[in-house]
Amino acid sequence: MKKYVTPADLQAALAMRDLSDPAQGPHAMSLLLADITTALDRLWGIGVQTHRSSPLVATADNYDRLGYSPDDVTRDSRYSRHVSPTVMLRSHTSAGVPALLDSLRLELGRYDRLHALPGLVFRRDAIDRTHVGTPHQVDLWRLKARGLLGAADLEQMMSAVVEAVLPAAVYPDVQWRAGPADHSYTDTGRQVDVLVTQPDGTREWLELAECGLVAAQVLRGSGLDPRRWAGLALGLGLDRAVMLRKGIRDIRLLRSDHPGVVAQLRDLNPYRPVSVMPEVRRDLSLVLDSPAEADAELLGDRARTVLGPDAELLAALEIRAVTPASGLPAAAVERLRITPGQVNVLLRLVLQPLDRTLTDGEANLMRDRVYLALHRGPVQELASG
Template identity: 30%
Template sequence: MRKYLSIDLSRENFWFEELQKRNDVQSARIKRLLQLPDLTKKENSPVKILVDQILNLPRFTDFDLIEFPRIVSVEENFDLLNTPADHPSRRQTDTYYVAENYVLRTHTTTMWSFYLRNADILKTLKEEGHIQTLSRGIVFRKDEIDKNHFPAFHQIDGLYICERSRRLITQKDLEEVERDIAKSIFGEDVKYRFLVDSFPFTDPSVQMEVEFNGSWLEVVGSGLVHPQVLKNFGLDPAVYNGWAFGFGLDRLAMIKMGIPDIRILWSEDPRITSQFKDINSRYKEVSKYPPISRDISFVIDKDISLNNYYEIVRDLAKNLVEEVKLIDSYEDEKKFGKGKKSYTFRIVYRSPEKTLTNEEVNEIQEKIRYHTEKDLGAILR
């Protein structure tokens, strides 16, 4: 029988209260992200429809379901999961740091840090010889701006651990799980394949791809639980073994339901939300509102991550930007100075719900120009 575990949120509440005392740009971004709804729990959301399809699979009937905080420690999000100290995901240009040692969770795999340190769960493992859980929810990561990326997105993870004397877990066991997931989403006749991959917390690791509309699509990342990760949680890899999987839900929902722009997933427009009833729903365009493009060129220190610029655009344009496209970049020490680099971006404005005016766009663009200069020390061209 499925157990529902909800981790105490008092620590998250503490950090949320601390954020309210701050008025810097970074805290404003984090507060805005924390106000977003978790679409894995929102009715008529393509993301929730996908989650329900997976949760209702017969093989997952007895899997626990764990909820854990959105604000987690660096140890919980990275260290315990064997993430190398120099891994790019740890950088402030990739992850939202609430404080020096606390971040917005970057993946639902972080649930291991709560599930595998829960006293009741460890008791069950000792008494019954196995434990199993799923976790779904919203996660956060800094990224580029286009139709497929948004700083908040959704994932689902699965974890199974048992005594080796009970069962020796193999890659074949994991492939059977992934096959069931793929068939539940894409149908019994779906074609699939497995490719070698690499993740810090599994070894060996594999990636599952499915063929859909003539293309091979990455669906699930997975592997056998890494022995070092078991040790990190106080479990002897000579005694225990297991498998794990995890994957993004937003892109999968977009592919399955024919959604062309990730912002549509967040829409409250009833003309859009009413279209999604079940796993076979297909999106029909409400109206193709015209785009408005504006170019911006500037020179900044070449060591500055472009994610810093994308964050400025998100701050000011919200969901009115469809894409920020880099159309030119070059260095010229004589012209710009040592360590400087010139960039030209094309910002494409388009709302999925209304027609934008030139006046609206010009106002936003001027704010972006101002903050690019002020926040990045840029020289506008």
């Protein structure tokens, strides 16, 4: 049975500031987005049209018209935010593409333009220092009538985007690679990774974008003849792009209201760390009803929900161990009163405010709120008494 977003959660989602939108205030994210679109405009000289629309979209536009199969797991309420049987909070900015393609049906002559579709997306995700449940994305689609676009054009696009995010003048040692990737709405799909240097000096490959040639069936779905129309499609996570550009290690800093952080998020200069508050760790021993519930993203989503505004204090949620009831010592089975089929999950919460020190009492209360929301056993082990 599909679960729907509550009115309160929907209101909160729609009220969230879009950091990529300069109309909602200055931010490094909108500056970087402008750099990316300007770079592609200079490359092709075709003009850029930016589309900002409501994050409420038709479920069909989010999935069916982009080629997702009817049984795709991402349709499940555990992953997506459904508002009604036919409307949802978009899980990717590509959800705006079907309407864009529909608008081109009457274009009968030559056409060549870059379309940018930026904004917030809403989905389940891991809780760690590089992921958040409401990230920013941008879809960049070059659509052309009466002309060909191919692999060479896609290669140019990837190179220009990498240079815009990590300009060689600032990051002379940057490297990138493109490997194969499957998408329901592209052919010749590629994933773009960049090799970056971490603060400890180690080098690591990180995903920056995914792209491909627009699939013929997506064009046909909007009444566009793929013998006349062609396109390039690239999707980019703007949060990660800003973090890479400025050297920010914790995604929560992008929404910080700390004056020392806010002042640095008005440009694209390298980030200078402000005082870091100490981490507070709390371990939980949970009883869950099935192994399927022992999923870090699912548990993280429930933790965010129960913590509400305090969710910003949760730096990480990690599953340390999963043990079926049959694998526990008899004393543990008796203490937890766990039943066959259930599992014991050892979960670690990492709590870390960005602007103050968390007291033990506050940490224990947050720990217990998460525990009570996740635990399915009859015996409760609370830290705050």
